[in-house]
Amino acid sequence: MRSPIPRTAPAGSVRTGGVSLTVRVARVSFRVRPRPITVALAGLGLLALLMALSVGRGDFPIGVGDVFRTLLGGEENRFVVMELRLPRALTGALVGAALGLSGAIAQAVARNPLASPDVLGVTSGASVAVVLVMITGGGYGGVSGLIATLGVPFAGLAGGLVAGIGVYLLAWRHGLDGYRLVLVGIGVTSIAANVKWWLLTIGDVDQASRAMVWITGSLNGRGWEHVRPVALALMLLIPLTLLGAHKLEALRLGDDSARGLGLRVDLARSLLVLAAVALAAVATASAGPVEFVALAAPQIALRLCGSTRPPLVGSLVVGAVLTVGADLIARTAFGGVELPVGVVTAVLGAPFLIYLLVRSRRKAT
Amino acid sequence: MTAVPLGALRRHRLLILLGLALLTMGVTVASISIGAMRIPLPGVWSALVHPTGTEQDDVVRSLRLPRTAFGLLAGTALGMAGALVQGHTRNPLADPGLLGVTQGAAFAMVLSIFTLGVTDLRVYIWFGFAGALVASVAVFTLGSVGGGGATPITLALAGAAVSTLLHGLISGLVLLDQQALNVYRFWQAGAIAGRDARLLPQVLPFVLLGLFLALANAPGLNVLSLGEDVARSLGRRVGPTRALGIASITLLTGSAVAVCGALAFVGLIVPHVARALSGPDHRWLLPYSGLLGAILLLGADIAGRIVARPGELEVGIMLALIGGPFFIALVRRRKPVRL
Numbered sequence: 001m002r003s004p005i006p007r008t009a010p011a012g013s014v015r016t017g018g019v020s021l022t023v024r025v026a027r028v029s030f031r032v033r034p035r036p037i038t039v040a041l042a043g044l045g046l047l048a049l050l051m052a053l054s055v056g057r058g059d060f061p062i063g064v065g066d067v068f069r070t071l072l073g074g075e076e077n078r079f080v081v082m083e084l085r086l087p088r089a090l091t092g093a094l095v096g097a098a099l100g101l102s103g104a105i106a107q108a109v110a111r112n113p114l115a116s117p118d119v120l121g122v123t124s125g126a127s128v129a130v131v132l133v134m135i136t137g138g139g140y141g142g143v144s145g146l147i148a149t150l151g152v153p154f155a156g157l158a159g160g161l162v163a164g165i166g167v168y169l170l171a172w173r174h175g176l177d178g179y180r181l182v183l184v185g186i187g188v189t190s191i192a193a194n195v196k197w198w199l200l201t202i203g204d205v206d207q208a209s210r211a212m213v214w215i216t217g218s219l220n221g222r223g224w225e226h227v228r229p230v231a232l233a234l235m236l237l238i239p240l241t242l243l244g245a246h247k248l249e250a251l252r253l254g255d256d257s258a259r260g261l262g263l264r265v266d267l268a269r270s271l272l273v274l275a276a277v278a279l280a281a282v283a284t285a286s287a288g289p290v291e292f293v294a295l296a297a298p299q300i301a302l303r304l305c306g307s308t309r310p311p312l313v314g315s316l317v318v319g320a321v322l323t324v325g326a327d328l329i330a331r332t333a334f335g336g337v338e339l340p341v342g343v344v345t346a347v348l349g350a351p352f353l354i355y356l357l358v359r360s361r362r363k364a365t
Numbered sequence: 366m367t368a369v370p371l372g373a374l375r376r377h378r379l380l381i382l383l384g385l386a387l388l389t390m391g392v393t394v395a396s397i398s399i400g401a402m403r404i405p406l407p408g409v410w411s412a413l414v415h416p417t418g419t420e421q422d423d424v425v426r427s428l429r430l431p432r433t434a435f436g437l438l439a440g441t442a443l444g445m446a447g448a449l450v451q452g453h454t455r456n457p458l459a460d461p462g463l464l465g466v467t468q469g470a471a472f473a474m475v476l477s478i479f480t481l482g483v484t485d486l487r488v489y490i491w492f493g494f495a496g497a498l499v500a501s502v503a504v505f506t507l508g509s510v511g512g513g514g515a516t517p518i519t520l521a522l523a524g525a526a527v528s529t530l531l532h533g534l535i536s537g538l539v540l541l542d543q544q545a546l547n548v549y550r551f552w553q554a555g556a557i558a559g560r561d562a563r564l565l566p567q568v569l570p571f572v573l574l575g576l577f578l579a580l581a582n583a584p585g586l587n588v589l590s591l592g593e594d595v596a597r598s599l600g601r602r603v604g605p606t607r608a609l610g611i612a613s614i615t616l617l618t619g620s621a622v623a624v625c626g627a628l629a630f631v632g633l634i635v636p637h638v639a640r641a642l643s644g645p646d647h648r649w650l651l652p653y654s655g656l657l658g659a660i661l662l663l664g665a666d667i668a669g670r671i672v673a674r675p676g677e678l679e680v681g682i683m684l685a686l687i688g689g690p691f692f693i694a695l696v697r698r699r700k701p702v703r704l
Contacts, residue, residue, distance in 0.1 A: 112458065113522060119458070173697055179457075180696055183637075186458055187693040190630050194685030197553040197627075201679070205547050209539075212546065216536040292529045299522070339537055346533025350526040358510050 036305040036314055043317035047324060051093060054328040055085040083223075091222040091286060092327045092341065093320040094230045096293055098283035100319020101241060103294030104301070104310040105276040108248050109269055110182045116294040117164075117280030119185040120273070123289035124192035125163020126281065127215050129155040130288075131196050134211045135203040152214065153226070157285035163188060164277030168270070175266040181273065217290030217342030219327050226286045233282040238316070241275045245312050248272060252309055291342045293319050296349040322349060378649050381642055385656040389437075392663040396433040397425060399667050401675045404429075431562035436663040436680075438565070439557060439625040442572050442617040444658020445579045447632025448639060448650050449617075452586045453610045454524075455517040460633035461618035463524040464611065467629050468531035469500020470622050471552065475538050478545040487561055489548075490623040494571075497619030503527055505611050509604075516593065555626035555681035557666060568620040575616030576655070582610045583647040590645065630684055631658050634692045641695070661688060 021032045056062040106115045133155045171181040247268040250258040297319035298310030326344035412425035446461035473496020477483045507523040539546035585606035639653035669683035
């Protein structure tokens with residue numbers, strides 16, 4: 001094994017963001033760009049800090065240092081940290097990571113910066129299923145308690161998967177075209193959104209209000225039973241997706257070039273789209289359709305990393321940071337009122353995206 | 366296409382336009398005639414021309430006529446706005462709400478209910494209209510800030526960002542105020558029935574101005590769709606052309622959604638259908654889209670009255686159930702015309 005040999009990249013291979021290293025180990029060689037790695041590491045550090053802050057804040061405040069001590073095995077405050085607050089923070093991080101990754105895949109496959117799992121029909125399908133359960137389930141009175149704990153996440157997962165896979169199947173015609181996928185997805189999403197709003201006008205306003213909380217995306221009252229399914233699904237899906245990342249790179253060159261490189265284009269694209277659907281469905285089932293994370297995280301990561309295309313790992317980390325940070329604000333910034341996290345992700349994420357947009361244009365001109 | 370002589374092509378397009386116009390008249394008459402109380406055509410005629418004050422005349426003049434007029438107005442406006450917004454952003458996903466217009470209208474309405482306690486529809490639609498204008502100006506400013514003017518991609522991103530921001534704020538407000546939620550959910554579902562007929566003459570000037578600006582914008586948009594650099598080298602000033610288009614989109618969408626609710630779906634589907642008929646030339650695409658929008662909206666409304674007799678389903682849900690599958694079938698059947 002030889003040690004890595006740093007080399008500067010040929011001019012023009014990187015649009016912004018400077019250096020790139022070529023690593024050669026035995027017969028394998030690949031390029032490493034330090035900036036995405038720095039961004040990912042800094043993001044992880046920020047995530048840990050935000051999670052500790054989030055665990056510490058509440059009716060019974062705990063300092064950041066004490067939180068870390070408890071997590072590393074300290075007995076102090078064990079119940080509050082491990083049973084009450086950590087599951088919520090973990091759910092937020094996992095959901096955000098899943099949405100960020102899913103959004104990065106969707107934008108890369110569709111080659112459209114407005115694409116997100118919403119466009120694949122997942123979130124709107126999940127919303128329809130959940131609103132249906134809430135509006136009709138409320139009518140049976142006693143059942144609503146059970147439905148609230150068991151039915152809603154299940155309905156969300158089922159609705160999201162059905163709509164996502166439905167979009168995928170409807171878009172398939174002699175292969176999977178990214179453009180057609182997006183158009184079909186928009187059609188399905190629009191149908192589902194209209195059905196959702198119509199369902200909301202049927203029930204009384206209290207039911208509609210409760211359903212609105214879920215539709216906005218909320219982490220209120222999430223426990224370990226919410227963490228486990230997301231964590232399990234992510235442990236499976238994230239490595240699979242990252243393994244497929246080099247296929248995504250080839251797909252980005254265009255179908256013909258990708259085929260020329262020996263890639264089975266339709267198979268690769270199908271697997272990636274289904275992975276994005278599954279990631280988004282799992283995330284949506286456990287926290288509701290947290291808005292904007294899947295759309296903004298890849299775009300933010302792209303600009304932070306200075307790359308030309310949404311980076312997968314960067315989007316994952318940015319998604320998690322965005323969600324946990326937003327939940328921290330939603331939980332603590334408004335005095336007694338605890339807002340759903342989706343309100344804050346939208347209200348915070350949007351100006352940041354606008355800022356990045358403005359700044360990158362200033363630099364370009 | 367290239368083999369067809371220009372005169373024949375124009376005749377062909379005029380024939381399609383004529384066909385669409387006749388179809389629009391057909392659905393208009395059907396919309397006045399069909400409903401819980403079926404009114405035969407002679408009855409419609411007598412109610413319109415020389416009313417005698419019978420129950421039938423009353424239904425036509427005070428219920429069906431305003432409803433049909435709102436449908437025509439909103440359908441035409443949203444169809445044209447959809448074609449314009451897809452042309453200006455060069456994005457097939459764009460709907461007239463993309464530039465923040467729909468969410469701006471919704472946010473202003475919800476805010477007026479939340480802070481001022483406004484309850485009169487005729488008052489808060491003006492808040493909605495104002496909100497639509499402000500949001501659209503904000504998106505255009507953000508999309509063109511930093512020099513270089515507004516490009517399709519920055520417009521789309523700025524629009525998405527502002528829309529999401531406003532949507533987040535709306536979600537927060539309606540969770541705090543059930544009165545606002547109650548108005549908002551019905552507004553989101555969209556309706557052309559039961560609107561106050563006095564609103565019609567109030568919004569009509571804005572829609573007419575918007576339609577005029579849209580048609581005036583068509584030749585410029587044709588040049589712009591060749592790419593901004595080509596357009597510039599052909600002597601076209603990009604900035605004013607874009608601004609004219611955005612103004613038209615705002616007027617059309619703002620007045621339609623303020624009165625009839627979030628029916629922007631019309632503007633998403635219709636241009637794809639119209640483009641299949643007209644090709645990419647906006648001088649034909651825009652009128653086709655306007656007529657098709659009116660046909661789709663009124664058609665969906667009529668269908669809603671038929672399927673659930675003697676009650677009816679709102680136009681929003683019918684639009685989704687008819688227009689959605691139609692849109693998907695269209696996308697699947699043929700290679701979509703790219704922008």
